[in-house]
Amino acid sequence: MTDQLRALLSERGRAWPGPIEHFETLTSTSDRLKEMARAGAPEWTVVVADRQTGGRGRQGNAWISPVGNLFLSVLLKPPIHAAAAGLLPLAAGGAVCEAVRALGAPATVKWPNDVLVGERKVAGVLAEATWVDRALDSVVVGVGVNVVLSPRELPPDLRDVTTSLAAEASGSTDRDGAAAEVLERLTVWYHTLAAEAAMIVEAWRALSVPWWGRRVEVRSGDATLVGVAQGVDDRGALLLRLDDGRVATVLAGEARRLRLDR
Secondary structure, eight states, X not given: OHHHHHHHHHHTTOOOOSOEEEEEEESOHHHHHHHHHHTTOOTTOEEEEEEESSOBOGGGOBOOOOTTSEEEEEEEOXXXXXXXXXXXXXXXXXXXXXXXXXXXXXXXXXXXXXXXXXXXXXXXXXXXXXXXXXXXXEEEEEEEEOSSOOGGGSOGGGTTTBOOHHHHOSSOOOHHHHHXXXXXXXXXXXXXXXXXXXXXXXXXXXXXOSOTTSEEEEEETTEEEEEEEEEEOTTSOEEEEETTSOEEEESSOEEEEOSSOO
C-alpha cells in the first residue's frame, strides 16, 4: 500500500514529506504513531493499518475497524500558539469532510469533526495532543473512513446511524484513493491554520450540519448539557444556549441533535 499511496499523492502534485508505515493489524494506528513520536518520528509520519483491534473515537467510544476500510494516523508538530490548538480538530474534520465530498458523497461535518452523510456517520477524526512545559509539542490525528463497511458488521444499535462510501458515493472508490484524498486535504487545511486561523472557522462553518438554532445534547467529560446550538467561536468551541439563558462554551465533547424539544 505504501508505494501505491505515494504514487496517488504524487499524481495530485503532493510529494509526501514523511515516512508512511503500513501494517496488516494494529491495536490502533494512533497508539502506534504516538510510540513512534516518542522515539523521534518526524512530522507528517503516517501509519496505516488494514485492520484495528482497538480503534477508538472520542469519549472512549470504540471504532469498528474491519478490513477494507481506512484507518490512518498522521503526526503533526504545529507551529501555532496554544490558543489556536483548539482549531486543529475542526481543521482535521473539515479536511476529511472535503475529502469525502471529493469522493462523491454529499458530506457535512458535525461539531467538532464527525463526518456525516444525512444523519449517518461515514468518517470520524480523533486529534490527540502532547504538551511539553505547557507548549504544544505534537498532535496525532487519527482518521477512520467507512469505505465498504456493511451494516452486518456492526452492532444493532449502530446500523441505522452509520454509512459508507460504497453506499453513498456517486463514483467508485477504494481505500488507497480515500487515503490519498484525506492526506492531500489535510495538508491544505493544516497550512491554512498556520497561516490564517480565522479562515479555518469560516471554512468549517460552510461545511457544517444545519443544526444552528436547534436543540442539541452535548456530552463533555462527565457532564451532559442540553440547549440550543448557537455556533462555534473563534477557538472552535461550541456555543450552547442553555435553558436558563446562559451561553455555555464547550471546548470538547460529543454532540447529537435532539429530535423533539425537551
